[in-house]
Amino acid sequence: MAAAAKKTLAVWKFSSCDGCQLSLLDLEDELLTLAARLEIAQFLEASSATVAGPYDVSLVEGSITTPHDAERIRAVRACSRALITIGACATAGGIQALRNFADVEEFTRAVYASPDYISTLATSTPISAHVPVDFELNGCPINKRQLLEVINAYLNARRPRVRAHSVCVECKRRGTVCVMVAHGTPCLGPVTHAGCGAICPAYDRGCYGCFGPKETPNPASLDHWSGLEDRDLVRVYRTYNAAAGPFRNASEAHE
Amino acid sequence: MDGVHVIERNDFDALLDALTRRGYAIVGPTVRDQAIVYDEIASSADLPAGWTDEQEAGHYRLRRREDEALFGYAVGPHSWKQYQLPAEVKLWRARVDQDGGLSNVTEPPRESPRYAFLGARSCELHAVGILDRVLLGGSHPDPADAGRTKDLFIVAVQCGEAGGTCFCVSMKTGPVAERGFDLALTEVLEEHRHYFVVEVGSERGADVLADVPHGEAVEEDRTAAGAVHARTASQMGRELDVTEIKELLYRNYDHPRWEEVAERCLTCGNCTMVCPTCFCTTVEDVTDLAGEHVERHQRWDSCFTVDYSGIHDGAVRGSAKSRYRQWMTHKLATWHDQFGTSGCVGCGRCITWCPVGIDLTEEAAAIRESEEGPK
Ligand code: SF4
Ligand code: SF4
Ligand code: SF4
Ligand code: SF4
Numbered sequence: 001m002a003a004a005a006k007k008t009l010a011v012w013k014f015s016s017c018d019g020c021q022l023s024l025l026d027l028e029d030e031l032l033t034l035a036a037r038l039e040i041a042q043f044l045e046a047s048s049a050t051v052a053g054p055y056d057v058s059l060v061e062g063s064i065t066t067p068h069d070a071e072r073i074r075a076v077r078a079c080s081r082a083l084i085t086i087g088a089c090a091t092a093g094g095i096q097a098l099r100n101f102a103d104v105e106e107f108t109r110a111v112y113a114s115p116d117y118i119s120t121l122a123t124s125t126p127i128s129a130h131v132p133v134d135f136e137l138n139g140c141p142i143n144k145r146q147l148l149e150v151i152n153a154y155l156n157a158r159r160p161r162v163r164a165h166s167v168c169v170e171c172k173r174r175g176t177v178c179v180m181v182a183h184g185t186p187c188l189g190p191v192t193h194a195g196c197g198a199i200c201p202a203y204d205r206g207c208y209g210c211f212g213p214k215e216t217p218n219p220a221s222l223d224h225w226s227g228l229e230d231r232d233l234v235r236v237y238r239t240y241n242a243a244a245g246p247f248r249n250a251s252e253a254h255e
Numbered sequence: 256m257d258g259v260h261v262i263e264r265n266d267f268d269a270l271l272d273a274l275t276r277r278g279y280a281i282v283g284p285t286v287r288d289q290a291i292v293y294d295e296i297a298s299s300a301d302l303p304a305g306w307t308d309e310q311e312a313g314h315y316r317l318r319r320r321e322d323e324a325l326f327g328y329a330v331g332p333h334s335w336k337q338y339q340l341p342a343e344v345k346l347w348r349a350r351v352d353q354d355g356g357l358s359n360v361t362e363p364p365r366e367s368p369r370y371a372f373l374g375a376r377s378c379e380l381h382a383v384g385i386l387d388r389v390l391l392g393g394s395h396p397d398p399a400d401a402g403r404t405k406d407l408f409i410v411a412v413q414c415g416e417a418g419g420t421c422f423c424v425s426m427k428t429g430p431v432a433e434r435g436f437d438l439a440l441t442e443v444l445e446e447h448r449h450y451f452v453v454e455v456g457s458e459r460g461a462d463v464l465a466d467v468p469h470g471e472a473v474e475e476d477r478t479a480a481g482a483v484h485a486r487t488a489s490q491m492g493r494e495l496d497v498t499e500i501k502e503l504l505y506r507n508y509d510h511p512r513w514e515e516v517a518e519r520c521l522t523c524g525n526c527t528m529v530c531p532t533c534f535c536t537t538v539e540d541v542t543d544l545a546g547e548h549v550e551r552h553q554r555w556d557s558c559f560t561v562d563y564s565g566i567h568d569g570a571v572r573g574s575a576k577s578r579y580r581q582w583m584t585h586k587l588a589t590w591h592d593q594f595g596t597s598g599c600v601g602c603g604r605c606i607t608w609c610p611v612g613i614d615l616t617e618e619a620a621a622i623r624e625s626e627e628g629p630k
Contacts, residue, residue, distance in 0.1 A: 152542060163562060168525045169523075169557065181314060182288070189523070204288070221518065
């Protein structure tokens, strides 16, 4: 098995903070083994040397916010056999998708001295809105163990152990006491995609929804039960995954 | 073996010492994260002395008691399931050969400690029995599952207080444990005396008791214990009419109530995770990066996840309605056909720990009322 030819990996960045791709460098213990099976052909965060495509697998970080991005992602897709998005930006549009709910021109006028130089789209959209995506890894930032799992699964031609059920399942497996039921702390865990390992509730905090909506989420019921005010509920859903369908609908329902 | 005995509170630690000396790992109630959970217990200082729990649908709060009762609460978010069927178990590991075949398949040692469950309630003893039947009653029981409960020592506690979501009286599973324990304690708190009335349920129980300072129970002690049992039985927070409940639910497979509860249900799976009898697990295969080894893991899963009913072309139970119906009918109806008992012992955990307070006793009652009119 191990004798198989090395696969090439490329890492691409669009509108994002770099946190997700740095998770790759954060895999200190596994990097050497990874390098034995994968040729990291394009990864500007780690090295300026690049190898021309096509690539076996591309990891894409960041969302599409400019006309240039929209062009470039097509080129990335064209030179990638498998395309995996990493993080909330690439998968759902990221925190920058807050612009989708506002007037971008107003923002650019407020922020830039010469707004005329700014070429930007009215929305921040996920990669899947532009090109077909083979796998989406959620999280803001992603969990490095999950990134490793996805790469590992890809290399070994198996299904990744990445489940789309609630964070609650992760809380219960680790024996964490429910912060909502036992403490009255508002928590997005029941509508949020698993993957972080239920970190926040283990530290006595509610889930912030960094991993975006779970499979078949039901925010309307959770919101009704929470007793929070509309204003707060809008804020709760307008974070890193504000533009992810079910969270977007949830925040709009409270506007 | 028979006879009823008394252990004074001040001698209680001798019971724990006697168990420890016999090599048992004692697990029991302790306060953590503002709840009473199960964990290893070294001495009575680890027990939730003076704490109780306030429970309602979707609501749990730890509250201070006016006395120093060690077991003055109902049941918490944890159950003994976590020892009987741990949340994650590595099943085997193997080498991947050049041709993709597997060799050197090894099962990791999976002996568990010899546990003593301290403070198990009547409903919980029933649940342990039901889960054992599920895990061990089939044609291919996993020896590791059998090992976890084989030498179990059970110190039951007769409930001194029912929780706001308890309904063991309806399910005929409590509140008084009649068998299935080695020792059963009823905690009695009087103004100047704190003691335990002890029933012995096995030879092992008698042997342990012999190592603990104790006396024979006198008439007043028995009366005091009986009063505790009667009080608890009268305090049930919930009830469930189980008359022909299997037939009722089978007849009402298309009842509109399933749609209504599905509007509220988050399909989060909490109810199944906290249920002491829910046994569903998934197996997941992992490889090492080099592709030279594979491992198979078993983890808790739930009929509320999409993948759990996933087949080649998607999930069989795609809607929240079908998943809630699967859960409730399995607990209260199909379990009878499958395992010969109810899958529910009336512990109330699924009601308390549902983040939006969905209550299966209320759902079942609504379906019954639609046929029979309000009670
Ligand atoms: S169905 Fe609910 S009340 Fe019944 S045993 Fe399970 S958790 Fe307890
Ligand atoms: S109710 Fe669901 S999780 Fe529980 S045992 Fe039945 S199928 Fe499994
Ligand atoms: S259901 Fe009955 S046995 Fe179980 S905790 Fe409540 S009162 Fe005790
Ligand atoms: S009944 Fe409650 S705990 Fe169970 S899946 Fe639905 S919302 Fe979650």
